[in-house]
Amino acid sequence: MTLQTISIKSRLINNPLIKKVEWTPVNIVTAIILVMGFFLTIARFFGGLGTVTNLDDNNPWGVWIGFDLLCGVALAAGGYVTSSACYIFGLKRFHSAVRPAILTAFLGYALVAFALNYDVGRPWRLPYPVFYSPGTSSLLFEVGLCVFLYLNVLFIEFTPAAFEWLGLKKIRSFVVGLTMILTIFGVVLSTLHQSSLGALFLIAPSKLHPLWYSGYLPVYFFISSMFAGMSMVIFEGSLAHKYLHHKMDDTHLSESDGVVLGFSKAASFVMMGYLGIKLIGLAIDNNWHHLFTGWGLWFLFELIGFVAIPAFMYAVAARDKNVKFARIASVFAVLGIILNRLNISLIAFNWHLPSSQRYFPSWMEIATSVFIVTLGIVVYRFITAYMPILYEHSDYKHDNSNQNANSHDD
Numbered sequence: 001m002t003l004q005t006i007s008i009k010s011r012l013i014n015n016p017l018i019k020k021v022e023w024t025p026v027n028i029v030t031a032i033i034l035v036m037g038f039f040l041t042i043a044r045f046f047g048g049l050g051t052v053t054n055l056d057d058n059n060p061w062g063v064w065i066g067f068d069l070l071c072g073v074a075l076a077a078g079g080y081v082t083s084s085a086c087y088i089f090g091l092k093r094f095h096s097a098v099r100p101a102i103l104t105a106f107l108g109y110a111l112v113a114f115a116l117n118y119d120v121g122r123p124w125r126l127p128y129p130v131f132y133s134p135g136t137s138s139l140l141f142e143v144g145l146c147v148f149l150y151l152n153v154l155f156i157e158f159t160p161a162a163f164e165w166l167g168l169k170k171i172r173s174f175v176v177g178l179t180m181i182l183t184i185f186g187v188v189l190s191t192l193h194q195s196s197l198g199a200l201f202l203i204a205p206s207k208l209h210p211l212w213y214s215g216y217l218p219v220y221f222f223i224s225s226m227f228a229g230m231s232m233v234i235f236e237g238s239l240a241h242k243y244l245h246h247k248m249d250d251t252h253l254s255e256s257d258g259v260v261l262g263f264s265k266a267a268s269f270v271m272m273g274y275l276g277i278k279l280i281g282l283a284i285d286n287n288w289h290h291l292f293t294g295w296g297l298w299f300l301f302e303l304i305g306f307v308a309i310p311a312f313m314y315a316v317a318a319r320d321k322n323v324k325f326a327r328i329a330s331v332f333a334v335l336g337i338i339l340n341r342l343n344i345s346l347i348a349f350n351w352h353l354p355s356s357q358r359y360f361p362s363w364m365e366i367a368t369s370v371f372i373v374t375l376g377i378v379v380y381r382f383i384t385a386y387m388p389i390l391y392e393h394s395d396y397k398h399d400n401s402n403q404n405a406n407s408h409d410d
Helices: 003-014 016-020 025-047 063-075 078-088 092-119 128-132 139-166 169-176 179-203 217-243 250-284 288-292 294-320 323-347 363-386 397-405
Strands: none
Touching: 025 363, 063 092, 063 179, 063 217, 063 323, 063 363, 078 092, 078 139, 078 179, 078 217, 092 139, 092 217, 092 250, 092 363, 128 139, 139 169, 139 179, 179 217, 179 323, 217 250, 217 323, 250 294, 250 323, 288 294, 294 323
């Protein structure tokens, strides 16, 4: 080995960027997923939808809509739930959870928009309905417009952390002054598009199984988004405490249990209310007889296993102040939201067709969804590593303490 070769090798080893890369098993798997996603992206956009999907005229919406969009939007509801609890209802004890919730919501909606580019046949026409030829009588127009506007709201709500990182104090102060307006605007937009996503399926009464089809679908979607958002805040916080504990300051560590137990109590009430209106809808539509079929067992599995049981677990956790039990309940609640959205968009959709004509995603569709989720996790880890998300910036602790002192804590 020559001296020049040894010198080059030494510089590579001592390079700070190279030294920061830790090739742990998790990072290796992440790298493999990202590389695979890159090649699947090339196949999708150069070969068309037929190259990577099992979509057809009977099943035009697959896992990219059912999981990436419907589940993504519901689980990103923690942004409007947490910010409204803190700033509108004055529950300042949830203040430490706002930035992580806003970041999760922003990445969730950004990935929804990103995933839509894969699903739409001509993605360059995505802005068409909003900017060029708005179909104001279309639910898709309303959903698209609200998601577009709310994504911008979430971006602005996220920017104070970035401005603190960049040292831009004046513009940071200006954006912080818009907090209440942005929070109210975000709640209004979320109310609209969360419910409208359920209303999209009102046009398919003959395709969606009667146990999941209801004239109250918009109400179901909106109410379920509330406890989905609270559950996601608890779930995301649990993962952050396990893997990013070293990034958290004393404020986040001391307030975390209160956030978990507070949201557990609220989620238990909302989930019980959701369970009640689901039963009322079942009675109004007189679909009791379907409960004694195979589909009925699957419906009860969703409703009891992933709504009633986690609601009870949340209530017990809040009563006994058992944080660990609440975190376990959040896993069931998050899985329940995913199951509900997949039941409505995929599993119980076109239920009357023979199995040979039913849609099942290809491995490339599933791999692409895994790639998109992994991409979001990587971006989340990068932002939390460098920006004040899980801790308060030292230059702004005084501002935040004054803000909390001047606000009523219920």
